[in-house]
Amino acid sequence: MESWDVLVIGTGPSALRAAIESSDSGANTVIIHQSPGPIISPSTAGLAASLGETTPEAHIKDTIALGDESTNEQAVRRTCSSSVEILSELERWGMILRRDKGGLPHLSSVPGHAAPRLSGAGDATSRYLTQILDEQVLKRSIQRRQNHIPLSLVMDNSQIRGIVALDLLDGKVKPYQCKAIILADEGYQGLWSNPSIGSGNAIAMAIRAGINPQNLHKVPLHPMVIRGTNIPIPFEILGAGGRYRSESGEDIDPLDHGGDAVVDMRFIDDQHSLWFDSIRKTILDSTGLDVSIDVIPVTHQVMETTGGIPVDEKGRVTIESGKMWATGVYAAGPSAS
Known part of the structure; x- marks a missing residue:
């Protein structure tokens, strides 16, 4: 049985970035995922960042205004405040950004934002983002276990011990031991069209392990x-x-x-x-x-989902209405709420 410090479940930008951070912290990390489904055009063609503003406060205000009473203001504030730093990091890694006549990143105007904020490479942004993160994963020699369908979390008294996954290449069910796991898979948007573009498998695994999801009924259109x-x-x-x-x-x-x-x-x-x-x-x-x-x-x-596994400000999965943590279990991206 393979044993790792950290298992990352997923294949998109959230999973790749989580694996990079885990590896940089010194953890022996592996990414486990099924082969990607059909390539679907992204619903956005840029990354929102308050580059042309002195503070991120207006960005924070716009984001909260588009949410509802369950919007986590702390999470919004943390995400919007770090967006410029994240964009700068991606550019250092080789991300191609569209430029304006002054040589600065071009900022696009979109509904819901009071100021131009979306920066990227047009409709190639998502592809470039994944490519850049893939390159960083390769540079760190982070291993992958592809063509695997994660089936269940192995928990012991609310503490992660590992997972069980189906290897599609040989048809065998295999155990993987770990000290921590990051659930960063796709959302469940495929339930309205094609499950291969978003089955919500990581969320389903958490539910089977006794972790109650939240806000699954709030699905943006x-x-x-x-x-x-x-x-x-x-x-x-x-x-x-x-x-x-x-x-x-x-x-x-x-x-x-x-x-x-x-x-x-x-x-x-x-x-x-x-x-x-x-x-x-x-x-x-x-x-x-x-x-x-x-x-x-x-x-x-439905093209994206926002409900999922409940987490605190550090990405730790919470149980019992937020009173306790599922030790060693983290969630990020579309898997988290």
């Missing part, structure tokens, strides 16, 4: 998903000259509109359009629509 597909159009399209319109042609706010609509990308100039070439090609291949002459019919659909 993305208002710009192409009808009949699982393809979201990034919000940044609207900051680049795209328009969100009712089916009668009236400009409307995607955050206030609850019905079907269309996205008009016909008048995005060349300066911006080259940063959204991937979504243009995806739309053409999946629907036959040419964004230079056609409007894109869109609807509301």
